[in-house]
Amino acid sequence: MxxxxxxxxxxxxxxxxxxxxxxxxxxxxxxxxxxxxxxxxxxxxxxxxxxxxxxxxxxxxxxxxxxxxxxxxxxxxxxxxxxxxxxxxxxxxxQMAGYYRSLFSFPIIGITGSNGKTIVKEWLNFLLSPDYSVVRSPKSYNSQVGVPLSVFGINEQHDLGIFEAGISQKGEMEKLENIIQPNIGVFTSIGSAHDEGFLSQEEKIAEKTKLFNHCSLVVLEKNPLIEHYISQPKLTWSFTDKNATLFVSQKWAENTATRLTLVYQDQTFEVTLPFTDEFSIQNAMNCIGVLLYLNTSISVITERIQNLYPIEIRLQAKKGINNCIIIDDSYSSDYQSLKIALDFLEQQKLHQKKTIIVSDIFQSGLPTEVLYQKVFSTLQNNHIDRIITIGETISNYLSKLPHVISFSSTADFLKQFNTQSFQNETVLVKGARSFNFDEIVVLLEEKKHETVMEINLDAITYNLNFYRSKLKPETKVMVMLKAFGYGNGGFEIAKLLEHLKVDYLGVAFADEGVELRKAGISTPIIVLNPENYSFNTMIAYDLEPEIYSINGLHSFLKIAQEKNISQYPIHIKLDTGMHRLGFEAAQLDELIAVLKNNNFVAVKSIFSHLAASDDKQFDAFTYKQFECYQENSKKLTETLHIKPIRHILNTSGIFNYPEMQMEMVRLGIGLYGIGNSDYENQQLQNVSTLKSIISQIRIVEKGESVGYSRKFIANKPTTVASIPIGYADGIRRSLGNQKSYVTINGQRADIIGNICMDTLMVDVTRVNCKEGDEVIIFGERPKVTELAEFLNTIPYEILTGISQRVKRVFYKN
Missing domain, CATH: 3.40.1390.10 (MurE/MurF, N-terminal domain)
Structure with missing residues (x-):
């Protein structure tokens, strides 16, 4: 080659x-x-x-x-x-990835669609790995950058490739098709994802199906609209149309499994899937279609398909025991995903000490000695302090690395596990599914109750880039992390933002900034509500104060003088109509007099805050504020002969008044997926999902009541599920009594009765569910904005009200 x-x-x-x-x-x-x-x-x-x-x-x-x-x-x-x-x-x-791909002649499966791409890819890998040496996209690497990086994972030992392709606008798929050059295509589904990038669903289908331009066959659910855009031969499947290549003649559920009777080329056979939900069944049907095209025997299909398993495609950062951070990647083990996980470890590490628990590595396509030499070098370059290997092969090849502890199996590790041996470190748990590393994660994870708030770090990145797209290239971005990152998390999000190279972070109080510094954050931090007594602490931790009053300025100058500090950065707040904090026009002469010829501080920025940037009916007031700001900031800069950063725009200001952006903007709630208009919200991705589980299900007979004060009286036999989350977790009592709802298995379940301190109850009479099933309190449905409307409040109050006792889990795909 x-x-x-x-x-x-x-x-x-x-x-x-x-x-x-x-x-x-x-x-x-x-x-x-x-x-x-x-x-x-x-x-x-x-x-x-x-x-x-x-x-x-x-x-x-x-x-x-x-x-x-x-x-x-x-x-x-x-x-x-x-x-x-x-x-x-x-x-x-x-272009280089396309050239590299052309050096290999083995079959490539290209997967696209709105949902299910990664699951189908991982399941096909599981189903085909016994027969092929498979290379596949790591995680969800399906973008204009992710696809070429995935293709570079091919080597001479592979004989089958599986790559997914995702697009968000016209013109993108042809580029990905030139890189992947698939021989076999899979179209998983069509949905609403990325609708904003296309004029119609038909246009989106036409663009997505360009991935199949040179395929020998395309597997998809029978759908005339999609088939219209595919000229290549098709293997279709259907539950209703007997003209499909693969027809499901019978389907019935058995507890946690689904049995299907399939008809294919005059053959009738049965398969058992270990799922009952429609989404998983559809993904499995696409996999069966590919296996049939590759001439996999019916007996092999029926044997392997019943062993499919839930796919965990996310890298998750969790709070661990003894002040540890646990990076959970316990379901996959290949060289490409190891490199991705190590980069995530470096990005999310809270402590300098880094540990990796790693199993034997499979599906690399490389000779064993070559593979582990690469793993050896990679771990060495990442300066891992402690390496725990589990598996006979990896233990042999990494034995010469310093600080290696080896175990032949997960069971051996668990027998010797000691909680005190993990202290103040970041631990990456990276193992193949067969090693059951989820048992290790359970031991290392900090024990809290079953309610969690999941934070999608990919969505934060997307939202940041959306607002950046509204700005000039030279405009700086300050991101607000006050109030525990609007309830989402502090240092974990700060780590990501530092990785994404934002210019400033903003916190409300000094102690929030101190915590970020202790977590290793080096990005400049502005404290927006500094109390005078905290100035010493701020200087000690290199935090920059907002100065909004003469008294505050004198207090800071006194401390700076005592410490013999010069040119310490401060940020001057002007009041232009918000009337909350800041210098008014009449105070500017006194401010100038104090700052003039003063070497103890340096005015790093001058800013103000728009009172009504979220409501265009107050345009005249907003422009009056901006005019006032320009006039007063000009007076300061010209008199003091300085050129500070100027900023007045908050999240809704970036969206509604980009012409006012000047040298910097301040991004707040928009980063977390919440805008101030329906149109703005449509452009953003959901960041926070509050989840719990069903702890108990009971039948409440007609005339019986539910909860305190008997606020709900059943008028017919009602199936009620109890959820272990309540007002102590931040769920407002006023959301009870059918004011709001939760989502269980994609279905709505109304909250009934009064919400308790630690529990709420929902009506699941018409919901297909069981104890232990996942419950969405808010996320995609219902959205935080819906709850805010129910309560006649704002989303900020919902997010910041979620208790610290609710565990935050940070993940990226």
């Missing part, structure tokens, strides 16, 4: 700068922060409206990286590394 720097230069038609020795990349990287960057890396300096990978080339050179694909060579670096200069680095990454 020819894949070296020489062939890459030719494939990209790149201009070359540097003294090249031919070089075969061991690592394709787009992230300067990854600890896996080194002399075997080829780095692509991707650019966007608010990021530029070229800025980090010098520090990458310092780490030993010598080969870069760039759009320009940064000043002063011309002779320090080898540069492949192209017009567009993202296109070059995709």
């Amino acid at each position: 020819t894949f070296s720097l020489t062939s890459i230069i030719s494939a990209l038609n790149a201009k070359v700068s540097g003294s090249f020795e031919d070089f075969k990349p061991e690592n394709i990287s787009i992230d300067s922060r990854s600890l896996q960057n080194g002399n075997g890396t080829l780095f692509f300096a991707l650019t966007g409206s608010h990021h530029d990978g070229h800025q980090y080339i010098q520090q990458l050179i310092n780490k030993g990286v010598r080969n870069f694909v760039v759009q320009y060579i940064p000043d002063g670096l011309e002779n320090k590394a080898n540069f492949l200069v192209v017009e567009n680095t993202l296109f070059a990454l995709q």
